[in-house]
Amino acid sequence: MMRVLHLGFEDPRMPGAGGGSVRTHEINRRLAAQGFDITVLTTRYPGWQERIQDGVRYVPIGFGDGRNRFLRLVEYVLRLPFEVRQRRATADLVVEDFFAPFSTMAAPLWTKRPTLGVVQWLHARDKARQYKLPLHWVERWGVRKHRRLIAVSHGIGDNLKTLNPAVHVDVIGNGVDPAAWNQEPRRGRDVLFIGRLEYGHKGLDLLIGAWARCCNQVEGRLLIAGTGPDEARLRAHVDDAGLSERVQLLGWLSGDEKFRALSDARLVVVPSRHETFGLVAIDALATGTPVIAFDIACLREIIPAGVGWLVEPFDVVAFADEISRRYAQPGLEAVAEEGRRFAAGYNWDALADAQAEAYRAALTSLTTTS
Structure with a gap:
């Protein structure tokens, strides 16, 4: 049995938690079923x-109730080294999830245990521009x-090797929730976006x-x-653009409700500037x-020809044209069938x-070379 102390940052039960916490839990619960002993420290x-939960121990750490987003981050960063020191004697391996805004706390320096990083987020340069801080240097x-890392895509793996040519990187992607297969594909009316409400x-x-x-x-609508943090800004933008009758905000969706929404849509749009x-x-x-x-880069890996369409990055006119063109395209059922085969x-x-x-x-x- 391997004892794993996972520095997971986001709890999957936290409202607004991203796909990273989903991956952490889906992997960890399967490892727990194999006999791994896993504790996850979250905000x-x-x-x-x-x-x-599902055999995985979750321990939210901090000093308060975590109501303020900024303080939640600061409290986690300050508390994490202390919590690791308290628990490392019962851990064989420490796993550090990278998280915003600076990716990594350089955990191998202070855990005093073999430490591996899991990289689902590597966008500190964008946050550096947003906050006018040298976060990309951190x-x-x-x-x-780090000497060993797991990346969720080849694009992220390539970026990690650029930052640290000596690091060993295993590429292990994300999976599909089995609940997705319970939905029958249908040709809906609406266009759907699901994700954190964050502009940049x-x-x-x-x-x-x-x-x-x-x-x-x-x-459709x-x-x-x-x-997410930009919900009020988004609502104001929709109103100012005169789109209130053509845009509906659904709030947070999860589980079967999320998969029904995905299945009911005509198209799903992913306008991200970057993804892992x-x-x-x-x-x-x-x-x-x-x-x-x-x-x-990373979306290119999971949207090959025949299951969707890729548009010149950040070209709003081209994105609009693609939505209107594909919305009316005959034969979407064949595209849907190919997409299911690929996702399997x-x-x-x-x-x-x-x-x-x-x-x-x-x-x-890490044990033999330490």
């Missing part, structure tokens, strides 16, 4: 609860302190601009599902709904097996 949030420095990362400004151009050529994998896109394909996205290759059980092997290899390598 606190309103309603937080220490618990065992990211670069921290990546160079998720490209909501680009999406609203494109929708304003093409909505008169589309019968634009449905936006999710929560694109879990929403692969979930959409699994439910039989084609995807339109910008042609960026993203199996959580196989991915968990691959991650278990990566953990064993990392423990052997």
Whole structure:
């Protein structure tokens, strides 16, 4: 039995939690079923609860109730080294999830245990521009302190090797929730976005601009599902653009409700400026709904020709044209069928097996060379 202390940052039960926490839990619960002993340290949030879920122990850490987003981050960063010191004697391997805004806390320097990084987020340079802080320097420095990493896409893996040519990178992607296969593909009326409501990362400004151009050529509405820091800004943008009758905000969706929304849509749009994998896109394909996205590295891996369409990055006019063109395209049923076949290759059980092997290899390598 391997004892794993996972520095997971986001709790999957936290409202607005991203796809990273989904991946963490889906992998960890399968590892727990194989006999791994796993504890995940996460941030606190309103309603937080220490618990065992699907065999995985969750311990939210901090000082308060986690109501404030910024303080939640600061409290986690300050508390994490202390919590690791308290628990490392009972851990064989420490796993550090990279998280915003600086990716890594350079955990191998202070855990005093064999430490592996899991990289689902590597966008500190964008945050550096947003906050006018040298966050990308922290990211670069921290990546160079790791000797073994798991990346969720080849694009992220390539970026990690650029930052640290000596690092060993295993590429292990994300999987499709089995609940996605319970939905029957259907040709819906609406265009759907699901994700964190964040302008810079998720490209909501680009999406609203494109929708304003093409909505008169589309019968359905634009449905936006999710929560996030820019929700008020998004609502104001929709009102100012005169789109209140053509855009509906659905709030946070999860489980069967999320997969019904994906299946009911005519198209799913992913206007992100950057992604590390694109879990929403692969979930959409699994439910039989084609995807339109910008042609960026990580999305290019999971939206091949025949299951969706890639648009010149951040070209609002081209994105609008693609929505109107594909909305009316005959034969979407064949595209949906091909998308389901492609998504079937993203199996959580196989991915968990691959991650278990990566953990064993990392423990052997990091123990024998330390």
